[in-house]
Amino acid sequence: MSAMTTFERSNTTLTPPPSRKRNSLAKGKMPKWALPAIGAGSIVLGAAASTLTGFSVATFAIYSAVLFLVIASVATTVVEGKRRGKNAMWTYLIYASFILALIPLASVLYTVLEKGLPGMNSHFLFTSMNGITGAVDNQTVAEGTPVLGGAYHALMGTLLITLWATLISVPVGMLTAIYLVEYGKNGPLARAITFFVDVMTGIPSIVAGLFAAAFFGLLLGPNSRMGIVAAVALSVLMIPTVVRSTEEMLKIVPNELREASYALGVRRWRTILKVVIPTAISGIASGVTLAIARVIGETAPILVTAGIASNINLNVFANWMSTLPTFIYYQIMTPTSPTNVDPSLQRAWAAALLLILMVMALNLIARLIAKIFAPKKGR
Amino acid sequence: MTTNALTSKSSTSGRAGDKIFSGAALGAGVLILITLFAVAVFLLIQALPTFMADPADISGGEGFFAYIWPIVIGTVIAAAIALLIATPIGLGVALFISHFAPRRIAGPLGYVIDLLAAIPSVIYGAWGYMVLAPALVPGYDWLAANMGFIPIFEGPASQTGKTMLTAGIVLAVMVLPIITSLSREIFLQTPKLHEEAALALGATRWEMITTAVLPFARPGIISAVMLGLGRALGETMAVALVLSTGGLIPSLIQSGNQTIAAEIALNFPEAFGLRLAELIAAGLVLFLITLVVNMIARAIIARHKEFSGAN
Numbered sequence A: 001m002s003a004m005t006t007f008e009r010s011n012t013t014l015t016p017p018p019s020r021k022r023n024s025l026a027k028g029k030m031p032k033w034a035l036p037a038i039g040a041g042s043i044v045l046g047a048a049a050s051t052l053t054g055f056s057v058a059t060f061a062i063y064s065a066v067l068f069l070v071i072a073s074v075a076t077t078v079v080e081g082k083r084r085g086k087n088a089m090w091t092y093l094i095y096a097s098f099i100l101a102l103i104p105l106a107s108v109l110y111t112v113l114e115k116g117l118p119g120m121n122s123h124f125l126f127t128s129m130n131g132i133t134g135a136v137d138n139q140t141v142a143e144g145t146p147v148l149g150g151a152y153h154a155l156m157g158t159l160l161i162t163l164w165a166t167l168i169s170v171p172v173g174m175l176t177a178i179y180l181v182e183y184g185k186n187g188p189l190a191r192a193i194t195f196f197v198d199v200m201t202g203i204p205s206i207v208a209g210l211f212a213a214a215f216f217g218l219l220l221g222p223n224s225r226m227g228i229v230a231a232v233a234l235s236v237l238m239i240p241t242v243v244r245s246t247e248e249m250l251k252i253v254p255n256e257l258r259e260a261s262y263a264l265g266v267r268r269w270r271t272i273l274k275v276v277i278p279t280a281i282s283g284i285a286s287g288v289t290l291a292i293a294r295v296i297g298e299t300a301p302i303l304v305t306a307g308i309a310s311n312i313n314l315n316v317f318a319n320w321m322s323t324l325p326t327f328i329y330y331q332i333m334t335p336t337s338p339t340n341v342d343p344s345l346q347r348a349w350a351a352a353l354l355l356i357l358m359v360m361a362l363n364l365i366a367r368l369i370a371k372i373f374a375p376k377k378g379r
Numbered sequence B: 001m002t003t004n005a006l007t008s009k010s011s012t013s014g015r016a017g018d019k020i021f022s023g024a025a026l027g028a029g030v031l032i033l034i035t036l037f038a039v040a041v042f043l044l045i046q047a048l049p050t051f052m053a054d055p056a057d058i059s060g061g062e063g064f065f066a067y068i069w070p071i072v073i074g075t076v077i078a079a080a081i082a083l084l085i086a087t088p089i090g091l092g093v094a095l096f097i098s099h100f101a102p103r104r105i106a107g108p109l110g111y112v113i114d115l116l117a118a119i120p121s122v123i124y125g126a127w128g129y130m131v132l133a134p135a136l137v138p139g140y141d142w143l144a145a146n147m148g149f150i151p152i153f154e155g156p157a158s159q160t161g162k163t164m165l166t167a168g169i170v171l172a173v174m175v176l177p178i179i180t181s182l183s184r185e186i187f188l189q190t191p192k193l194h195e196e197a198a199l200a201l202g203a204t205r206w207e208m209i210t211t212a213v214l215p216f217a218r219p220g221i222i223s224a225v226m227l228g229l230g231r232a233l234g235e236t237m238a239v240a241l242v243l244s245t246g247g248l249i250p251s252l253i254q255s256g257n258q259t260i261a262a263e264i265a266l267n268f269p270e271a272f273g274l275r276l277a278e279l280i281a282a283g284l285v286l287f288l289i290t291l292v293v294n295m296i297a298r299a300i301i302a303r304h305k306e307f308s309g310a311n
Helices: A002-013 A034-052 A057-080 A082-119 A124-126 A134-143 A152-183 A188-201 A204-219 A228-250 A255-263 A268-296 A300-305 A326-333 A342-372 B002-052 B065-102 B104-120 B120-146 B164-190 B192-200 B205-234 B237-242 B262-272 B273-303
Strands: none
Touching: A034 A057, A034 A152, A057 A082, A082 A188, A082 A342, A082 B065, A082 B104, A082 B120, A082 B164, A082 B205, A134 A342, A152 A188, A152 A228, A152 A326, A152 A342, A152 B002, A152 B262, A188 A228, A188 B002, A188 B273, A204 A228, A204 A300, A204 B002, A204 B205, A204 B262, A204 B273, A228 A268, A228 A300, A228 B002, A255 A268, A255 B065, A268 A342, A268 B002, A268 B120, A300 A326, A300 B262, A326 A342, A326 B120, A326 B237, A342 B104, A342 B120, B002 B273, B065 B104, B065 B205, B065 B273, B104 B164, B120 B164, B120 B237, B164 B205, B164 B237, B192 B205, B205 B237, B205 B273, B237 B262
């Protein structure tokens, strides 16, 4: 077929007698229409095969994709040779893996939006779960009235615990990074700190929670659960992220700036505070924001350190506290009314939507900070 | 005179400032080392009663080893499933972004994959529990009916879909962005000359990747997978929400099995006394496992300093 088309084209454009030979450049190449045709064929065959085994979107997609992969690779192998066939197969596989990776992302975002939007209203945002019992939920379902109870207490808990975790982690993390870049150079202590900061990045969040619980358990007696314990647990997770990002940013501050400052007789600490940090501040701020985004969604450490509460508790130094992630977890695992779980699920998904919005907003802010306040690059 | 006074004043206050500042920086660095050390020590102290206790008093009644062994295996199984799924797909995505996607959209696509990492684990857990698990039930039924002779697919399949395989798939989704972002960085660092040399010799794009990109990136890929393993081993909420727990069984499509992290999260709120010590001991075991995995990964990265983008 491809020979046909080249022949016709050469017939119209060239005056010399048409040669029956194939164009040597187009020789052994799949014609342009082949891939769309194989794609269309695979979709039709996939639909047919899927219908035979009871139609579902999932099997339809899988059958079509596999059929396309096999037919297209084999066709390429036959027409263009083994090496190109292999190349084609891996290319399709790599495209497929990307599409496959997008499915869960799309599914999660869609689910959270679909199930979270109905419950997202001012009542949900500004009331706590205080006094909301199974009976209230049962009545709501029976009478079809709007769901009562909200996540104000959890929202406040999340904000307070994250705030305290930030207050602990940012100074410690930044000072450590300053030590690593400005003082430690590449000494044994600096190398040990770098290594263990990297290792700390991999501490499972639940172990960080257990550490804080064990530490305060020894200090204040077992089962001492309150906001500040959770904040300490989150700091263990947050500090390495802050150190890493600050360190990277301090490293790219040009040495000329430091040397110029020293040459003017400025002390080292004033140089760091007035010259180095202001130069790197946009990167540091964006790194800190990303670190906050990372810990704000942590559930496991809160579960073992701050417990769960249904009333508003704004004091991180006493009594149990709830956060959005633990609120979601408990609303799903132990619905307020075991017989009518829908109100609980609605609250859980609304809280999930709220949490995702917060995390996305933090990520966006981090990127904006990095972009807007980025230091002017020299050439 | 005034100049002298000025310099002497500034130098004394400046020296003090320097001392305080460098001391604070050093202190913060040491604090991190102490913290990591303290994590191990406090966990050990709180866990000690478990090792001292009469084996009959431990959950299961046969001592700590018999208690921890099945859930260590469960943890490893969950992480293994996650890695088996996430490694090929994650590397595929990384290759797609670094070598296949058009330059202009490659950056935004990287952000999209990073979004996967931004979603909190509890939301993945909720999604796995409410959406993925029910959706997988027909697949499990098919596996049980057609592949049931293989022990890991032995029926009857769970009718809620809350199985080890589901938990592993959710973990795979959570590990994927780690593997992708790390290996993408390394793929992008492949020397352009190597790639162009391969192409100039007539290699196809895939041959260029196998001969130039992958050999260069191998240590980086290994450490990316190890870091993903560390995450999968320690991930709590996804398993706690998705898995319907039980004893250690070979079948991945029945409810059963348990992981350390989920065991702690599910039981800690009601635990006291010896049970508390037991759970903390379990946490210590998890800590040691992930510590070893992460240290190996970091050592591989450190040995290949040229992959400096690997963090």
